[in-house]
Amino acid sequence: MAVIEDARSRSQVNASRPTTPPPAPVPAAAHTASASPPSAPPVADLSYIPGPRTTLAPEDTVKGADYPNVEQPEPPKWYNDIPHGTLQKSPRPLPEVDEHLNKIISGIKNCINAVGRKTAPSPADFEKINDGIHRAFFLDLTATTIRKRRLLHNDTGLPRVFCSTLSDGVEYPWYLKEDAAELYIKWWSRDTDPGLFRGIRLGRPKNVRLGREATVDKFLPNYTGRRHGDFHGNGPLRNGQWWPSQLCAMRDGAHNATVAGICGDSIGAFSCVMSGGSYPNIDRGEEVWYYGTESEDSTRPTDSTQYMINSSRSHEPVRLLRASKMTTEGSNDFRPAEGLRYDGVYEVVGYEIKNVAKQVHLFHLVRLPGQTPIRSSGPGVRPTPEELEALAKIKIEKKYLA
Structure with a gap:
C-alpha cells in the first residue's frame, strides 16, 4: 500500500487539489513517454557569431560570484572605474556589433519619447529592442564598449527596460524585461564572452x-x-x-x-x-x-x-x-x-x-x-x-x- 504524506497541512491549501497525479490525457497508444519537442521558431542568420575566446582583455575578467540587485540596479564598480581616457582611446566597435547595440539604445529612446508624447510605444520598437538583446548575447565586444555605449547606466541602458521604477511609464513586454535583466546580470559581472560554452x-x-x-x-x-x-x-x-x-x-x-x-x-x-x-x-x-x-x-x-x-x-x-x-x-x-x-x-x-x-x-x-x-x-x-x-x-x- 502506498504511503502518502501531505506536506501542506496549512489551512489555505486548496482541498480540491489532487495529491496523486491525474491520468495523462492521451490515447492509449501514446501513453509511453515522450512526445516530439515543440516546433522551433525560424532560425536567424547569425553568420557573424565569433568563435570561442582563448584570451580575455584585463578589464573583462569575470567575477562569477557577484551579481546585482535588479530591483535597485546600480552600475558595478569596474564599470565606473574605467578611466575617461581609456574610453576616448578605445576603438569603435565593428559595424555588426554597433548595429545591434543601437537597436537596444534607440529602441529604448523611442519608447520613452512616445510616452512623453502621451502615445503608446510602437510594437516595432519593442521588437527592435528584443532583437538587439537576443543578438547582444553573441556579440564579440569588450567591457569598455559596454561602458562607452552606457548600456548599464540607469538613465539610458538596460535597467530602463526591466526596472519598473526607471521605465518612465513604458510597459515593456514581460519576456523583454526578463531577457534585458539576464543580459544586464551577465554584463554587470564583466562576462562579455559570447560563447554558449564559455x-x-x-x-x-x-x-x-x-x-x-x-x-x-x-x-x-x-x-x-x-x-x-x-x-x-x-x-x-x-x-x-x-x-x-x-x-x-x-x-x-x-x-x-x-x-x-x-x-x-x-x-x-x-x-x-x-x-x-x-x-x-x-x-x-x-x-x-x-x-x-x-x-x-x-x-x-x-x-x-x-x-x-x-x-x-x-x-x-x-x-x-x-x-x-x-x-x-x-x-x-x-x-x-x-x-x-x-x-x-x-x-x-x-x-x-x-x-x-x-x-x-x-x-x-x-x-x-x-x-x-x-x-x-x-x-x-x-x-x-x-x-x-x-x-x-x-x-x-x-x-x-x-
Missing part, C-alpha cells in the same frame, strides 16, 4: 575510424566565472534562462551537478532537472509530478530523494529546469526545443512512495504564484532563434575537434 572545454565525439574514444566536456581550469548553485530561490537567474547542456547550467549556478537530477542540503532541494529517466514524470506546466531516484537500501531513500522530502517540510522553493530530452507520461507542451530551460521556482506540496523496496518517491510540485509564464511557446519562447543557431554552429564544429 569556460568549458568541449569534449571530442567518438571516431571509430580513427580509433579515438569520446571525451566529455569539462570546465577550463583557469575559468573564474563559475557560480555555485547551493542556494534556495532564483538568485541571479531569470525565468526562461537557457543553456545548451547541464554543465553550462552548472556554470551559471542553476544546478550543482553535471549528471544528478536533484541537488540540495538538509533544508531542502536547491534545484531539480526534468530529464530522461527510468520513470516518466508527469508535466502539467504549473504542476509537476516528479520521481526521485531508486535506492539500494530499502530502509532509506537516496540523498537526492531526501532533499526533496526536506523541501516538502521546509517549504523552501525548488528551482525547476526542463530538458529537451525529458521523458514524461503523455504529451508535453513544455519541453524546450534543445538544451535546458529554467522555468522558475516550485514548492513540493506532497509526495507518495510508489515503491517501498526501492524507496521510489513521486513528488508533487506546484509553481509558485507571481512569476512570469513558462517560456515554452509564443513570442517569449526560449531557446531563441539566435540560441538555436549558435548551438547548431557549435554542433557542426564539434564534429571536427582534433
